[in-house]
Amino acid sequence: MAQISYREALNQAIKEEMDRDERVFIMGEEVGYFGGAFKVTDGLLAIFGEKRVRDTPISELTLVGAGVGAAMGGLRPVVELMTVNFGLLAMDQIVNHAAKIHYMFGGQAKVPLVIRAPQGGGHQLGAQHSQSLEEYFVHCPGLRVVIPATPADAKGLFKTAVRDDNPVIFLEHESLYGMKGEVADGEHLVPFGQANVLRAGSDATIVSYSKCVNDALKAAEALEERGVDAEVIDLRTLNPLDIDTIVESVKKTGAAIVVYEGWRTGGAGAEIAAQIYEAAFDSLDAPVQRVASMDVPMPYNRHLEAAALPSVEDIIRAVEHVV
Amino acid sequence: MALEREKHLAERSLLTLSESNLLDLYRLMSLIRRFEDRVAEMYTRGKITGFCHLYAGEEAVAVGAIHALYDKDYVISTYREHGHCLAKGVAPQKVMAELFGKATGVSHGRGGSMHLFDTEARFMGGYAIVGGGLPLAAGLGLSIHYKEEPEVVCCFFGDGALPQGAFHETLNLCSLWKLPVIFICENNFYGMGTLTQRAICQQELYRFAEPYNIPGVRVDGMEVLEVYGAVLEAAARAREGVGPSLIEAVTYRFRGHSMSDPAEYRSKREERIWQERDPIKRFRRRLNERRVSGEVLDRVDREVDAVVEDAVRFADESAEPPISEVAKNVYVE
Numbered sequence: 001m002a003q004i005s006y007r008e009a010l011n012q013a014i015k016e017e018m019d020r021d022e023r024v025f026i027m028g029e030e031v032g033y034f035g036g037a038f039k040v041t042d043g044l045l046a047i048f049g050e051k052r053v054r055d056t057p058i059s060e061l062t063l064v065g066a067g068v069g070a071a072m073g074g075l076r077p078v079v080e081l082m083t084v085n086f087g088l089l090a091m092d093q094i095v096n097h098a099a100k101i102h103y104m105f106g107g108q109a110k111v112p113l114v115i116r117a118p119q120g121g122g123h124q125l126g127a128q129h130s131q132s133l134e135e136y137f138v139h140c141p142g143l144r145v146v147i148p149a150t151p152a153d154a155k156g157l158f159k160t161a162v163r164d165d166n167p168v169i170f171l172e173h174e175s176l177y178g179m180k181g182e183v184a185d186g187e188h189l190v191p192f193g194q195a196n197v198l199r200a201g202s203d204a205t206i207v208s209y210s211k212c213v214n215d216a217l218k219a220a221e222a223l224e225e226r227g228v229d230a231e232v233i234d235l236r237t238l239n240p241l242d243i244d245t246i247v248e249s250v251k252k253t254g255a256a257i258v259v260y261e262g263w264r265t266g267g268a269g270a271e272i273a274a275q276i277y278e279a280a281f282d283s284l285d286a287p288v289q290r291v292a293s294m295d296v297p298m299p300y301n302r303h304l305e306a307a308a309l310p311s312v313e314d315i316i317r318a319v320e321h322v323v
Numbered sequence: 324m325a326l327e328r329e330k331h332l333a334e335r336s337l338l339t340l341s342e343s344n345l346l347d348l349y350r351l352m353s354l355i356r357r358f359e360d361r362v363a364e365m366y367t368r369g370k371i372t373g374f375c376h377l378y379a380g381e382e383a384v385a386v387g388a389i390h391a392l393y394d395k396d397y398v399i400s401t402y403r404e405h406g407h408c409l410a411k412g413v414a415p416q417k418v419m420a421e422l423f424g425k426a427t428g429v430s431h432g433r434g435g436s437m438h439l440f441d442t443e444a445r446f447m448g449g450y451a452i453v454g455g456g457l458p459l460a461a462g463l464g465l466s467i468h469y470k471e472e473p474e475v476v477c478c479f480f481g482d483g484a485l486p487q488g489a490f491h492e493t494l495n496l497c498s499l500w501k502l503p504v505i506f507i508c509e510n511n512f513y514g515m516g517t518l519t520q521r522a523i524c525q526q527e528l529y530r531f532a533e534p535y536n537i538p539g540v541r542v543d544g545m546e547v548l549e550v551y552g553a554v555l556e557a558a559a560r561a562r563e564g565v566g567p568s569l570i571e572a573v574t575y576r577f578r579g580h581s582m583s584d585p586a587e588y589r590s591k592r593e594e595r596i597w598q599e600r601d602p603i604k605r606f607r608r609r610l611n612e613r614r615v616s617g618e619v620l621d622r623v624d625r626e627v628d629a630v631v632e633d634a635v636r637f638a639d640e641s642a643e644p645p646i647s648e649v650a651k652n653v654y655v656e
């Protein structure tokens with residue numbers, strides 16, 4: 001066990017997977033000589049060379065499509081999108097191709113591809129660089145959507161993603177890269193579809209993922225001082241979704257608050273709330289709450305950005321509203 | 324452009340290919356034409372539904388190109404892919420069954436006319452997004468390059484894909500990385516009802532190779548041996564590790580864009596001119612020059628008729644996929 005950052009945990013995971021399997025390689029804009037726009041792939045070029053750490057032109061559509069084709073050809077590519085915002089240029093290859101190929105051809109072809117993408121707001125990067133788009137992918141059958149909140153999960157889920165035979169969208173919040181945590185040396189696998197109950201509680205269930213998990217934990221601590229005992233669940237993967245763990249918790253607490261950074265409307269919170277209603281309506285003492293980003297393009301101004309993003313105070317308020 | 328040179332290569336192929344090879348080319352073209360004619364009939368009878376785009380008129384492109392490949396080379400195509408799939412050696416029974424939506428179809432009834440696929444034949448799929456197959460071809464090329472294997476990828480697409488970003492991104496990437504991909508643009512002058520003149524700023528489509536620093540040639544896509552010769556050269560180049568090529572095959576679809584299109588945007592006169600260039604009739608004449616008799620070719624046609632008949636019967640008698648399996652294969656478990 002070592003204390004390392006989320007960024008280092010990912011770097012370690014990529015390196016270990018490339019060591020383990022010749023077929024694994026990484027490609028993307030600036031992943032090689034630059035070391036990755038967020039330095040996640042730093043040092044890998046020196047170890048593995050240009051064949052396996054491939055800098056690409058700024059061609060997101062073809063970059064992702066080439067990853068899909070290479071996966072069909074028997075490799076296990078990791079494609080890094082510089083950020084998820086640019087991934088929108090590749091949506092055709094992700095949604096119309098990667099997600100469909102196994103099904104549409106009667107199960108003959110597989111697409112064991114990992115698409116890594118940094119995302120999220122909070123750095124005053126404005127409307128085109130601050131989005132959280134996990135729901136775009138969750139909506140589409142055929143994709144796995146993985147969204148780790150901690151360094152240990154970043155490593156463990158990445159390794160599982162590389163070994164999975166489906167296309168995996170692997171979303172990394174840009175605010176998490178510097179976060180430190182205990183991470184096992186060497187082999188460490190976290191299975192898909194197993195939420196992590198980070199804090200047990202009896203009064204309310206806070207369901208979250210990615211960076212918002214930290215805010216949820218802070219809110220839970222503050223609530224404890226006010227006599228409210230909140231349970232905090234980190235979903236880790238949105239597809240598959242571990243609805244069982246959520247429902248079990250809600251049956252115990254009678255209240256649910258979903259916290260996420262995507263836009264409020266049509267977001268992950270709506271889907272999770274609907275599933276809670278379907279499975280645990282009678283256990284609820286109050287409507288499921290959503291704490292999310294406001295439905296606005298992200299503003300640049302610091303105060304406006306903070307107002308648009310979900311905050312610890314928003315979570316506390318939402319919990320107090322239902323307990 | 325090297326039209327004259329391509330013609331010369333074609334002459335040479337006529338002399339150097341064995342008679343059985345030439346007959347194979349004829350058989351495949353005849354198979355595709357007769358297959359498509361029956362597909363049209365089955366469509367009208369409601370046995371085949373959905374979108375259905377026929378390849379009649381363009382047979383020489385798929386057959387000539389794929390004859391220049393080895394079995395282990397990859398082929399990837401569009402929604403107008405019955406011809407490429409058959410030319411790559413997939414059983415007509417399984418193709419017809421897919422069009423009928425049956426469990427015995429190549430894609431187990433999940434794909435239909437536009438989404439044929441066969442792992443064993445290395446037919447890597449028909450894709451219904453214009454330009455969608457090109458990035459995949461780059462990826463297949465990358466997998467070959469990475470594993471240092473000798474195969475090539477042959478990627479077919481229409482003139483309609485040229486204005487797509489995917490075309491330009493992919494040619495740049497494949498040229499940059501010297502990937503073993505042969506891009507074959509089937510220029511049939513139309514994307515649905517839109518003439519290439521109204522969609523593309525440059526009518527000599529092979530010249531789109533120039534900015535990407537790769538060879539570009541235009542061939543007569545109604546001459547099977549011309550296509551064969553050009554692809555043979557491009558494949559040799561790809562195998563040597565020199566990189567991709569662009570081949571523009573000038574051709575014509577004898578029917579509308581899809582089964583529901585009466586093609587009223589084309590004149591009867593234009594259609595007649597192209598009918599006179601029918602690749603199958605033309606090749607018959609070429610074979611006669613090689614002293615292959617009309618009777619021999621008629622016999623091939625009759626054999627092909629029986630194969631198509633059998634494919635229809637097989638498709639018709641096959642079972643529907645069970646509804647209980649509708650959610651199978653969304654994910655690899």
Ligand SMILES: Cc1ncc(C[n+]2csc(CCOP(=O)(O)OP(=O)(O)O)c2C)c(N)n1
Nearest residue numbers: 403451452453481482483484511513514515
């Ligand atoms: C991205 C995309 N846009 C539009 C369409 C609708 N569409 C289907 S076929 C077609 C024309 C394509 O023409 P071309 O590439 O020349 O192929 P052809 O049909 O002539 O073989 C169009 C516009 C589509 N399938 N995909």
Ligand SMILES: [Mg+2]
Nearest residue numbers: 481482513514
């Ligand atoms: Mg066309």
